Amino acid sequence: MTTNAIETVSVKTPYWDIxxxxxxxxxFDESKQYPAVISAHPIGSCKEQTAGNVYGTALAEAGYVVIAFDASYQGASGGEPRFIEDPTQRVQDFSYVIDHLVTLPYVDADRIGVLGICGGGGYSISAATTERRIKVVGSVVGVNFGHLLHEAFSGYDPIATLEAVAAQRTAEARGAGRVVENLLPPTADAATGMGLDVVEATEYYKTSRGEKPNGATRSLVSRRAAGYGWDAFTNAEVLLTQPLCVVVGDKPGAFGSYRDGLEIYRRARSETKQLVVAEGWSHYDLYDKPEPVGQALDALIPFYNKNL
Incomplete structure (x- = not known):
């Protein structure tokens, strides 16, 4: 198999394929065994974006088998209706991806780590609290989706948002059409003045810089409620014991990854943990810009090498 080879696979689950x-x-030599890293994409993203084409590629070049997967209801994975961000489901998906990895003869089942970007970071942390086959956790600008919903995504009024979600779900149950909203403006110009994270997210997702067919950034309104009762860091003080590397940018935005990163670094029970602050860089800079991504990888790769 040649350098940078990629194989697309279907991960079987009891509900649909991932x-x-x-x-x-x-x-790559199929007769050997390699450590593996599961790379989890951001909220509303897909496996072909930063989780795969940036961090997945770099970790593979560093000697790891990397599996980047589309969350249920998103990308090329199964699940209906589409455009659902269900934290419980996203965390459950990790275990089925691991089930697939441990059947591959070239994967060392005792050396499986995770890396999550943005919301994928929060999901990776949550998955590691109960999935003991995960041996090392990496998070790049990891976001606690529960925090995000209670704050920026609901205008700090989660009850009003939940009431609107409930009304829409009732309407659909009675035959109304589904409402799918785009989480971002249609163009970078339209995002001008809307705050750092919205502007930079639009520059990434809505331009040739990061746009991919399955990078939907869309949300089904009637199925938004699940995340409001969820917290990525629940029981971290007791159950998150794996070595943990947290990477953040020090230009904080409304989505909260800087604050969330410092919080989980403080709360994690992990005896081995590292906090990396990319000075002068923002959340979305760490998706794909060479200098801050380089800083992240300069920390993550040695951390995996030592602990995985």
Whole structure:
């Protein structure tokens, strides 16, 4: 198999298939065993964006088998209706991806780590609290989705938002059409003046910089309620014991990854943990810009090498 080879696979679950890309290291040899890293994409993203084409590629080049997967209800994975961000489901998906990895003869089942970007970071942390087959956790600008919903995504009025969600779900149950909202403006120009995270998210997701067919950034209104009762960091003081590397940018935005990163670094029970602050860089800079991504990888790769 040649350098940078990628294989698209279907991960079987009891409910539907999860679509995933396996990134192989250079000079891959099927007769050998490799450590593996599961790479989890941001909220409303897909496996072909930063989780796969940036961090997945880099970790594969560093010698890891990397599997980047689409969350249920999103991307090329199954699940109906579409455009649902269900934290419980997203966390459950990790275990089925691991079930797939441990059947591969070239994966060392005792050396499986995770890396999550944005919401994927929060989900990776939550999954590791109960999934003991995860041996190392990496988070890049990890976001606690529960925090985000209670704050920026609801205008700090979660009850009003939940009331609107309930009304829409009732309407759909009675035959009304589904309402799917785009979480971002249609163009970078339209995002001008809307705050750092919205502007930079639009510059990433709505331009050639990061736009992909399955990077939907859309949300089904009637199925938004699940995340409001969820917290990525529940029981971290007791159950999150794996080595933990947290990368944040020090330009905080409304989505809260800087604050969330410092919080989980403080709260995690992990005896081995590292906090990396990319000075002068923002949440979305760490998706794909070479200098801050380089800073993240300069910390993450040695951390995996030592602890995985």
């Amino acid at each position: 679509a995933a890309d396996i990134h192989f290291p250079p000079d």
